[in-house]
Amino acid sequence: xxxxxxxxxxxxxxxxxxxxxxxxxxxxxxxxxxxxxxxxxxxxxxxxxxxxxxxxxxxxxxxxxxxxxxxxxxxxxxxxxxxxxxxxxxxxxxxxxxxxxxxxxxxxxxxxxxxxxxxxxxxxxxxxxxxxxxxxxxxxxxxxxxxxxxxxxxxxxxxxxxxxxxxxxxxxxxxxxxxxxxxxxxxxxxxx
Amino acid sequence: xxxxxxxxxxxxxxxxxxxxxxxxxxxxxxxxxxxxxxxxxxxxxxxxxxxxxxxxxxxxxxxxxxxxxxxxxxxxxxxxxxxxxxxxxxxxxxxxxxxxxxxxxxxxxxxxxxxxxxxxxxxxxxxxxxxxxxxxxxxxxxxxxxxxxxxxxxxxxxxxxxxxxxxxxxxxxxxxxxxxxxxxxxxxxxxxxxxxxxxxxxxxxxxxxxxxxxxxxxxxxxxxxxxxxxxxxxxxxxxxxxxxxxxxxxxxxxxxxxxxxxxxxxxxxxxxxxx
Numbered sequence: 001x002x003x004x005x006x007x008x009x010x011x012x013x014x015x016x017x018x019x020x021x022x023x024x025x026x027x028x029x030x031x032x033x034x035x036x037x038x039x040x041x042x043x044x045x046x047x048x049x050x051x052x053x054x055x056x057x058x059x060x061x062x063x064x065x066x067x068x069x070x071x072x073x074x075x076x077x078x079x080x081x082x083x084x085x086x087x088x089x090x091x092x093x094x095x096x097x098x099x100x101x102x103x104x105x106x107x108x109x110x111x112x113x114x115x116x117x118x119x120x121x122x123x124x125x126x127x128x129x130x131x132x133x134x135x136x137x138x139x140x141x142x143x144x145x146x147x148x149x150x151x152x153x154x155x156x157x158x159x160x161x162x163x164x165x166x167x168x169x170x171x172x173x174x175x176x177x178x179x180x181x182x183x184x185x186x187x188x189x190x191x192x
Numbered sequence: 193x194x195x196x197x198x199x200x201x202x203x204x205x206x207x208x209x210x211x212x213x214x215x216x217x218x219x220x221x222x223x224x225x226x227x228x229x230x231x232x233x234x235x236x237x238x239x240x241x242x243x244x245x246x247x248x249x250x251x252x253x254x255x256x257x258x259x260x261x262x263x264x265x266x267x268x269x270x271x272x273x274x275x276x277x278x279x280x281x282x283x284x285x286x287x288x289x290x291x292x293x294x295x296x297x298x299x300x301x302x303x304x305x306x307x308x309x310x311x312x313x314x315x316x317x318x319x320x321x322x323x324x325x326x327x328x329x330x331x332x333x334x335x336x337x338x339x340x341x342x343x344x345x346x347x348x349x350x351x352x353x354x355x356x357x358x359x360x361x362x363x364x365x366x367x368x369x370x371x372x373x374x375x376x377x378x379x380x381x382x383x384x385x386x387x388x389x390x391x392x393x394x395x396x397x398x399x400x401x402x403x404x405x406x407x408x409x410x411x412x413x414x415x416x417x418x419x420x421x422x423x424x425x426x427x428x429x430x431x432x433x434x435x436x437x438x439x440x441x442x443x444x445x446x447x448x449x450x451x452x453x454x455x456x457x458x459x460x461x462x463x464x465x466x467x
Contacts, residue, residue: 101268113229
């Protein structure tokens with residue numbers, strides 16, 4: 001059967017973004033090739049705009065774009081969007097789970113929550129990327145990724161519409177790479 | 193700063209087994225990522241110096257255990273959450289229920305009861321509250337105590353009022369509560385038809401037959417087999433042609449009972465039992 005062939009992604013890239021991050025995402029996504037990783041996007045936004053984001057990205061890439069569903073297995077070559085108003089967590093069996101508990105850093109979904117939970121499962125096979133934003137969300141999560149030997153990337157704050165979020169992470173965590181949108185795209189395309 | 197790995201997976205398993213044998217609460221089939229996050233959260237919040245002390249306290253202090261249960265289960269809820277869902281209830285489900293001599297509704301996993309009050313308000317406005325019974329259950333007795341008081345933070349009322357209007361409410365939302373200091377006490381009339389009791393979806397059985405069962409944002413904390421088990425319990429507790437309502441990101445689609453149900457046409461998470 002077809003299902004038997006489905007294997008969970010070996011590598012994942014989680015992109016966290018807040019204010020000003022959509023422009024950067026629209027610069028990264030169109031240049032992505034068939035990649036050996038799953039991409040998960042955790043973006044702060046109004047709670048009603050779910051399908052808009054999926055629709056917007058779908059027309060920009062050949063990769064499959066969909067909202068992350070609970071109990072869904074994470075597979076390579078797919079871009080998953082964290083649903084609005086839920087925290088997105090990763091289970092040991094490489095499936096998603098959702099959680100409506102308290103906001104973290106005034107945010108649900110919180111980037112920290114997804115970074116931290118994924119770091120335990122994916123260890124060195126996880127890259128966390130933090131983009132533009134006006135919030136401290138994501139920095140603690142990058143710390144957890146680092147602790148579990150994953151890779152931490154922050155958008156170059158000088159290229160960010162709102163530099164606070166990547167800058168806060170750079171000031172608090174030993175970031176591996178500080179990159180522009182173009183460099184982030186190349187980094188993801190080169191994951192093997 | 194680093195908060196991860198404070199309670200390890202093995203330690204979590206130990207706690208789950210302690211809690212089951214001492215208190216009878218079974219968290220074995222809960223989604224582990226979320227449960228672990230909640231465990232770490234309370235461990236930090238209550239500043240335990242070691243896992244051993246955390247475990248000892250849970251095992252030996254029943255009063256603390258009740259706080260523990262409240263903290264590790266998620267009790268975030270709001271009135272008229274997802275207004276379009278309530279609009280559908282009001283426009284498509286209530287008119288069907290209105291034809292019944294007695295309306296029985298079950299709010300399973302209702303937490304502090306914001307959704308139960310929302311339902312009572314809708315029933316009141318449809319002139320149906322008088323002949324309705326709203327069963328409100330949760331595994332956690334302390335949240336049910338709060339439900340019975342009907343007192344919620346005044347700071348939430350702006351959001352609830354917006355939700356209420358978006359759901360099609362036509363009154364001033366403030367007519368349903370009296371504000372005092374930073375609290376809002378809801379009209380006692382709304383409570384008269386509520387029947388409040390503890391019920392654990394993991395271990396307790398069906399206790400009545402209903403025309404509408406709501407269980408929103410509870411199943412997301414269960415693993416797949418436990419989700420299926422809870423759905424079978426709802427199926428057993430639902431009259432033929434009754435309605436089952438789930439949370440915005442929950443689905444009946446892949447469960448064994450799915451073939452007996454048909455989702456409402458507008459794609460809200462409401463299913464009707466067809467056989």
